[in-house]
Amino acid sequence: MKHLLTATALAAVVSVAAAGSAVARDQIRIVGSSTVFPFSTAVAETFGKTSSFKAPVVESTGSGGGIKLFCAGVGTDHPDITNASRRIKNSEVEKCAANGVKEIVEVKIGYDGIAIGQSKAGADLKLTKKQIFLALAAKVPSGNSMVANPYKLWSDIDPSLPKTKIEVLGPPPTSGTRDAFVELVMREGAKAFPDIKKLGKKEFRAISDRMREDGAFIEAGENDNLIVQKLEANPVAVGIFGFSFLDQNADKIKGAEVEGVKPTFEAIADGSYKVSRSLYFYVKKAHVGVIPGIQEYVAEFTSEKAASDEGYLADKGLIPLPPADRNAMRKGATGLVPLKM
Amino acid sequence: MTEPSFEKIAGPGAAMANSKGLMPDREAALVRRRYRAEARFKALGVAAIVCAISMLFLLVGSIISTGWSAFYQYEIALDIKFDKAEIDLTNPRNANYGGLVKSALSAQFPEVSGRTNKRTLYGLVSSGADYQAMEVVLDDPSVVGNTRRVWVLASDDIDSLLKGFIDRSLPEADRRVKNKELVWIDRLKTDGRVRWSMNTVFWKSGDSREPELAGFWGAIVGSFFTLLVTLALSFPVGVLAAVYLEEFAPKNRWTDFIEVNINNLAAVPSIVFGLLGLAVFLNFFGLPRSAPLVGGIVLSLMTLPTIIIASRAALKAVPPSIREAALGVGASKHQVVTHHVLPLAMPGILTGTIIGMAQALGETAPLLMIGMVAFIVNVPGGVTDPSTVMPVQIYLWADSPERAFVARTSAGIMALLGFLILMNALAVILRKRFERRW
Known part of the structure; x- marks a missing residue:
């Protein structure tokens, strides 16, 4: 028994000591958005298999969390690349620079559509952004004043809509999908009312960004698969989720028309379906040449094999950039042109 | 201090029953009630256990019923021609095995033409097929120059179809597997080029973005x-x-x-x-x-x-x-x-x-x-x-x-x-x- 104890104690000491002298990293580290995660991982895997480098480690931390880690400093302890489902903010670039991360290369990889979907068994929905705002905002205009949202049925908003209960499952505020939905749909919908539009930025956002809390809008968690399952079980419910989940579950759920356009691959790619956002990743230029393979990874991500209409990322649900933008982006990315805000 | 009397300890009923040796109706009713209360209590306990066990069975049952199909995988046989011109035996890892797999599929379905059709055809097999072809060469370099039948993994959608998870009666637009793919797969099936095997990838490899290549x-x-x-x-x-x-x-x-x-x-x-x-x-x-x-x-x-x-x-x-x-x-x-x-x-x-x-x-x-x-x-x-x-x-x-x-x-x-x-x-x-x- 004594031997066992000494042996385990020794093993503990040795393993800690071994880690203290951690060797230089030979593997790219990527953090960031959970929306970009499926694409980033697909590239990482292919990159690991087809190059002489190790497959990068990709963490899903959310866009904001990723940028925070990315901007923490230069050196092998910090990630080399961060994915983001929104553009990096000015304040974040400044924070980066303050920590010594001065040169950042921005790579735009494509678009992600946000679908408003429902079960195949439900009645077809044809919505406008104004109607979605009226269905989901906490406060809506009525006459000359703002009142707590009184709408219970879709047909209360507009008689052309089905006579079913408003029941919308959406992402929680921590999710990038929610941010994008608010920005692309709720704010646009609110702008349809001149009285709200002329408000100051703060008052406007207080109305446009607040979702109702009386049970008609349900925060269903970050897992889009869960939302899809709930839609299947409840034909009345409507869900808000990423396009790739609609694409994968086309036999069970259908997308609602927004402003007369259905969420399809083509409609998002040509820009006619408006509820879509750009996806990015950011590369720390100071790490290029220190951590092996960064340039090659960027080249793989922006290659036609990955990022074109027929690339493997399109199979995963990424909506690619138009060819001209793609070429310009590839040039900037492989040339590692730093970002200027 | 006097000793507490028996009556004080056991209650008046007990003393009465003890002294007279018989129970009045009121006492009998009390006893019956106590037995009933005990029976109810026991029944509640049993109900709690039944409830817990049925939850457990429901949970485990649902996990097993959705998960068992991941333990086997469908494979497709391809006659891959290991071309001498393509494979450099001094560096066999560098050859274009993807190209070899694609030409084997094209040879199997010579009538398929057009870029999109061919792309769909190549999508029948997993992207891991390339590495399976490479493994064949690494195991046995003598295969170079010959044609050999290699069983490669089907892609995840085809695998789901063969496992019966995709409803063929749905309209084509609602299916991940399109009509032409159904025709190809049915032909491969009648040719005996489709089989299932145990999913060894699951127990042998790391994570992957392709479900059929993802391992635990x-x-x-x-x-x-x-x-x-x-x-x-x-x-x-x-x-x-x-x-x-x-x-x-x-x-x-x-x-x-x-x-x-x-x-x-x-x-x-x-x-x-x-x-x-x-x-x-x-x-x-x-x-x-x-x-x-x-x-x-x-x-x-x-x-x-x-x-x-x-x-x-x-x-x-x-x-x-x-x-x-x-x-x-x-x-x-x-x-x-x-x-x-x-x-x-x-x-x-x-x-x-x-x-x-x-x-x-x-x-x-x-x-x-x-x-x-x-x-x-x-x-x-x-x-x-x-x-x-x-x-x-x-x-x-x-x-x-x-x-x-x-x-x-x-x-x-x-x-x-x-x-x-x-x-x-x-x-x-x-x-x-x-x-x-x-």
Whole structure:
């Protein structure tokens, strides 16, 4: 028994000591958005298999969390690349620079559509952004004043809509999908009312960004698969989720028309379906040449094999950039042109 | 002081029944009511057990019914022509095996033309087919220059179709598998070029974005390394702390304070340990992110209180007569502990340790903060290599859009449950075999 104890104690000491002298990293580290995660991982895997480098480690931390880690400093302890489902903010670039991360290369990889979907068994929905705002905002205009949202049925908003209960499952505020939905749909919908539009930025956002809390809008968690399952079980419910989940579950759920356009691959790619956002990743230029393979990874991500209409990322649900933008982006990315805000 | 009368103790009814030897109706009704109350109570207990067991069956049943299909996979036979011009035998890894697989498919369906049609055709087999073709060459270089029938994995959608999860009667637009693919697959089937086999990829490889290539082995190895570190740290520290507190420490305010704190530590939510790990081990000591080493240290903080509490209970259960006897024949305190008390308490200590380890095995929250929730293709080779653990792998798959990951998720859960049952069974066996009752 004594031997066992000494042996385990020794093993503990040795393993800690071994880690203290951690060797230089030979593997790219990527953090960031959970929306970009499926694409980033697909590239990482292919990159690991087809190059002489190790497959990068990709963490899903959310866009904001990723940028925070990315901007923490230069050196092998910090990630080399961060994915983001929104553009990096000015304040974040400044924070980066303050920590010594001065040169950042921005790579735009494509678009992600946000679908408003429902079960195949439900009645077809044809919505406008104004109607979605009226269905989901906490406060809506009525006459000359703002009142707590009184709408219970879709047909209360507009008689052309089905006579079913408003029941919308959406992402929680921590999710990038929610941010994008608010920005692309709720704010646009609110702008349809001149009285709200002329408000100051703060008052406007207080109305446009607040979702109702009386049970008609349900925060269903970050897992889009869960939302899809709930839609299947409840034909009345409507869900808000990423396009790739609609694409994968086309036999069970259908997308609602927004402003007369259905969420399809083509409609998002040509820009006619408006509820879509750009996806990015950011590369720390100071790490290029220190951590092996960064340039090659960027080249793989922006290659036609990955990022074109027929690339493997399109199979995963990424909506690619138009060819001209793609070429310009590839040039900037492989040339590692730093970002200027 | 007078003795309390019998009536005062047992109540008036008892005295009456005792003295007269018969029960009036009121008393009989009371007894019947008591029996009924007991029967009701027992029925509630049985109902609770039935309720719990049916929940368990529902859970396990749903996991097994969705997960069992992940344990087999469909394969498609291709006659691959290993062209001498394509493969350089001095560097066989560099050849374009994707091209070879594609030309084998084209040769199988010569009538398919057009870019999109060909792309769909090539999508019948997994992107892993290239590596399977490469493996064939690496195993047997003499194949170069010949044509050989190779069984390659079907892609995830085709696999789902062959497993019967895709409804052919749906309109084409609603299906992931289109009509022309159905025709091709049916032809391959009648040619005997489709078969199923056990899913060995699942047990052999790391994570992948393609469901048919995604394996659990990377996560199993990651869990193993993490638990190794946890055990190496928490077992000696936990047992020594317990021995000191139980056998040597004086009973005073300080030891009371320590005891209260250990008990509180056992109730701290695990995410707190993750934050601690991030702040101390990653930011301060600069240990590597996503490494089983840090994961193990964090989890050992979590299991320490469990081990200390279980070990103290086991030490307490050793009767004082053993200690006194040993002291009586002249053993030192140290000898009493290491020669007699510890060996006798060991089965109980090990049981507690295993239960603590099983808890650590299922933990994800603290690992989130230290970067172990990550996509990692390579199977880790040591405690400082980036890795995930089993529950994290399950979480990542559950979040993936591809439908075929649903079955993989459940299969992963089954594997994790299997390990947990194994560990708990070990604890039970240890207890049954070696524990001594006094």
